[in-house]
Amino acid sequence: MPLGRAPVRTVSFILENWPLILLALVSGGMLAWPALGKSGVARVTPAEAVQLINREKGVLIDVCEPAEYASGHAAGARNVPMSALAGAKELPGNKALPVIVLCASGVRAGRAAAMLRRAGHERAVAVAGGNGAWREANLPIEKSARSG
Numbered sequence: 001m002p003l004g005r006a007p008v009r010t011v012s013f014i015l016e017n018w019p020l021i022l023l024a025l026v027s028g029g030m031l032a033w034p035a036l037g038k039s040g041v042a043r044v045t046p047a048e049a050v051q052l053i054n055r056e057k058g059v060l061i062d063v064c065e066p067a068e069y070a071s072g073h074a075a076g077a078r079n080v081p082m083s084a085l086a087g088a089k090e091l092p093g094n095k096a097l098p099v100i101v102l103c104a105s106g107v108r109a110g111r112a113a114a115m116l117r118r119a120g121h122e123r124a125v126a127v128a129g130g131n132g133a134w135r136e137a138n139l140p141i142e143k144s145a146r147s148g
Contacts, residue, residue, distance in 0.1 A: 041110045041117070043128040046137040049100045052125070058098035061090065063112045064131070074102055074131065075140035082108055085115055092121075099124040106130035 014021065044052065052058035053076075062069055062077040069079040078090040085091075092099065099121045101109040109126035116124035127133060135141060
C-alpha cells in the first residue's frame with residue numbers, strides 16, 4: 001500500500017464514524033470531570049454536617065471575621081477567623097474528629113478545610129454554600145456580641 005493512502009483512510013474513518021467518536025469523547029470527559037473538578041477539599045451539605053456533628057462528634061468552625069460571626073452564625077459554631085486558624089486553641093486536639101468548616105459563602109471554608117487537612121485534621125470538610133446554605137436548610141442561627 002502506498003504511504004499516501006493512510007491519511008485518506010484516517011480521514012474517511014473519522015468522517016464515517018464521527019458520532020461514535022464524539023460519544024467516546026463526551027463519555028470520557030464525563031468520567032474525568034469529577035477528578036478534574038475537585039479542589040481536593042471534601043464538601044458536605046448542611047444536613048451532612050449536622051450528621052457529622054451528631055453522630056461523630058464533629059466540631060463546627062466558622063472562619064468568618066468576628067463582626068460577620070457576631071451578625072449571625074450556625075448555632076454552636078466556634079469562631080476562628082482564617083488569619084488565626086493555624087494552631088488555634090478552638091480546634092479539636094483529636095485530629096481524627098471531623099472538623100466542619102463554615103464561612104459566609106463556602107469559599108473561605110474550602111481554603112480553611114484544605115489548610116486544616118495539611119495540618120493533620122484528616123477529616124476537615126467545608127460546608128458547601130456556607131452560612132447561606134445553612135440558613136436555607138432552616139438550621140439554627142445564633143447572633144452574638146462576641147466571637148468564640
